[in-house]
Amino acid sequence: MSGKKVILITGSDLADVALRMLEDYEPVFTGRQPTEAQLIALCQQHNPVAILVRYGKITASVMDAAPGLKVISKHGSGIDVIDVEAAAARGVMVRAAAGANAAAVSEHTWALILACAKSVIPLDRRLRAGHWDKATHKSLELEGRTLGLIGLGAIGSRVAKIACAFGMKVLAYDPYANTVPPECERVDELKDILMHADVLSLHCPLTQQNKGMINASTLAYCKPGAILVNTARGGLIDDAALAAALRAGTLRWAALDSFSSEPLSTPHVWEEIDNVILSPHVGGVSDASYVKMGTGAAANILQVLQTSSQTETTH
Incomplete structure (x- = not known):
């Protein structure tokens, strides 16, 4: 070892520019x-x-194993994998690279919405199998339809702007948002957005209060034939209830980029459901966001450590 103080990186890689930012410390990768x-x-x-x-x-037990720990910095925006209360109790700062992956996630969201609305995957499969469905297939036209957003942070706001380019009406439900972009109409009750949305897209953090917010009771409010897309956190959805709605045809399609337990292992509930599209929690991962998340996380670490060092010096 170099004798430098260690920064533990829970992964096997980090953008080169972010590593250079942390050159005064010893990086240790966990894999x-x-x-x-x-x-x-x-x-x-x-x-x-x-x-x-x-x-x-990052649990309380992990923190207790590192008495010199000053800061936990997320490579991205979602901090639900960090025990924030335990960190606060131990005087450990928690930071997130807010907005660093907003472009990537919003683009992936629209890739999933369009794949559902335009039946991209089933048409591809049938064409490869020798079928020509031009005379019988009708896709869902988005112009004039309603997009319902649950969560209106950096990602949800970008998704809203793109919806306007498609000529969609945008409803937004976010009790914590101070302002609403001009593209959106605010809705105060969750059931109201579910009742009116042709496409429902989740963009809120996972908390104890909203865990399982999409369940049998709330899905009952959805418009018949609606599309549900989740590029936020898997824990927001009751998997069994969503699977039942998809099997029954209550929902036209769902597209999921995150899951309550990751990595998704087999067997799983989605294996036998044809009208769901899955991706392995890659919405926030792009060539550019990889760098932005890395540098954002590194900058947050340096800011906290510098402040901590200055405080220790004055005392």
Whole structure:
């Protein structure tokens, strides 16, 4: 080891420019999908001053294994994998690279919406099997339809702007948003947005209050034939209830980029459901966002460590 203080990176790589930002520290990579036991062992071995979180969960036990820990910085915007209350109790700062992947996630959201509305996957499969469905197929035209957004942060706001280019009406439900973009009409009750949305897209963080918010009761409010897209967090949806709605045809399509348990293992509930599109939580990962998330996470670490150092010096 170099003698430098350690920054633990829960992954196997980081953008080169972000690594150069952290050159005064020793980076230690955990590898992909580290377990709690592995994280604890590495913390006990290296006592990192910072943890840069790409994969895995940072629990109270992990924090306790690193008494010198000052900051936990997320490589992205979602901090639900970090025990924020435990960090606060231990005086450990938690930071996120807010907005760094907004363009990537909003683009992926629209890729999924369009794939559902235009039946991209089933048409491809049938054509490869020798069928020519031109005379019988009708896709869903988005112009004049209603997009319902749950969550109106950096990502939801970008999705709203793109919807306007398609000529869609945009309804937004976000009780925590102080302002609403001019493209959106605010809705105060969740059931109201479910009742009117032809396409429903989730863009809110996962909390104890909204866990399982899309369930049998709320799905009952949805318009028949609606499309549901989730590029936020899997825990927002009750999988069994969504699967039942898709099988019954209550929903036309769903597209999921995140899951309550990751990585998605087999067997799983979606294997036998044809009207769902799956992607492995890659919405926020693009060539550009990889760099932006890395540099954002690194900048957050440096800011906290610099402030901590100055405070210690004055005392």
